[in-house]
Amino acid sequence: MPFAAPRVALAPVLLVLGLAMSGCTAEDPAASAMATVTPDGPVLQPGRPGEANTTHTGPVEVPAPQHNxxxxxxxxxxxxxxxxxxxxxxxxxxxxxxxxxxxxxxxxxxxxxxxxxxxxxxxxxxxxxxxxxxxxxxxxxxxxxxxxxxxxxxxxxxxxxxxxxxxxxxxxxxxxxxxxxxxxxxxxxxxxxxxxxxxxxxxxxxxxxxxxxxxxxxxxxxxxxxxxxxxxxxxxxxxxxxxxxxxxxxx
Structure with missing residues (x-):
């Protein structure tokens, strides 16, 4: 069985945005907390399937996963x-x-x-x-x-x-x-x-x-x-x- 969680080595802003897009929904208890991230420069946020990518240049509020x-x-x-x-x-x-x-x-x-x-x-x-x-x-x-x-x-x-x-x-x-x-x-x-x-x-x-x-x-x-x-x-x-x-x- 392949290991499902490769080592995380991403910049904090990209990491938070990536986690927000990978399964944290409004119904997800792990996404109940929100975090405001202010990147140093433009950050590309991948869109959901069928949606276009977006670029953020200011503060971004994203779900912040908690431990379970x-x-x-x-x-x-x-x-x-x-x-x-x-x-x-x-x-x-x-x-x-x-x-x-x-x-x-x-x-x-x-x-x-x-x-x-x-x-x-x-x-x-x-x-x-x-x-x-x-x-x-x-x-x-x-x-x-x-x-x-x-x-x-x-x-x-x-x-x-x-x-x-x-x-x-x-x-x-x-x-x-x-x-x-x-x-x-x-x-x-x-x-x-x-x-x-x-x-x-x-x-x-x-x-x-x-x-x-x-x-x-x-x-x-x-x-x-x-x-x-x-x-x-x-x-x-x-x-x-x-x-x-x-x-x-x-x-």
Missing amino acids: DADARFMAEMIIHHSQAIEMVERSREGLQDEQVRSLAARIEAAQGPELQAMATWLVQHDRPVPQEAVDAGVDVARMGGQVARAVDGGAGTAGSGHAGHGSDHADMPGMASPEELEALAAASGREADLLFLDLMTRHHEGALAMAETHGVEGIDVRAVEMSSDVHVEQSVEIDRMAQIRERLTG
Whole structure:
């Protein structure tokens, strides 16, 4: 299934006008707020099907899309997902043998930690509760002025305390490892650990792709869509890389 939300990289004025033309109607709850935009120069606004384009040279009032439940659900669930990926790196750290696998694991941890922080920040800024997993990962939600949720919006399950609860509490989330798989990963060493890490992390990444694709269809917040697009691109690349490493190790 192709990803429906490519990364947004447009100037603010064009972005707002484009969003106004792409599905925000008077009946759309997401379009209930209006924004007045004053461009620095003439701005071309594409017409609807069958209508001519128009050029604006002064202030333009357009619908301003707001975030929706799909945006908040993606952020909360991806925090939980990222948290387990980081846990998988931590549990396997001592057992991994192959240098490329060890390097890949370190990159995953280095990338997903800041992403988790950014997602928690987004939730706080939008007055949405932050999963306990963000606190477990070191995010100071209280200092940010946010609230910690015991349950994730959208039915992802009740947040456990600490890493130990992740696998069992969120088993229905795509790609999540079970508690037994996490224990096996922690106990493995050498080539066994390398292959198990690659297999579990590949499945984990594939789950993240499914979550990002769903959000690409349902989400409306520009920053949230940008983040889900980034997740999709980055983890697709890492899936390909893990396949190459696995082929080398088993070839």
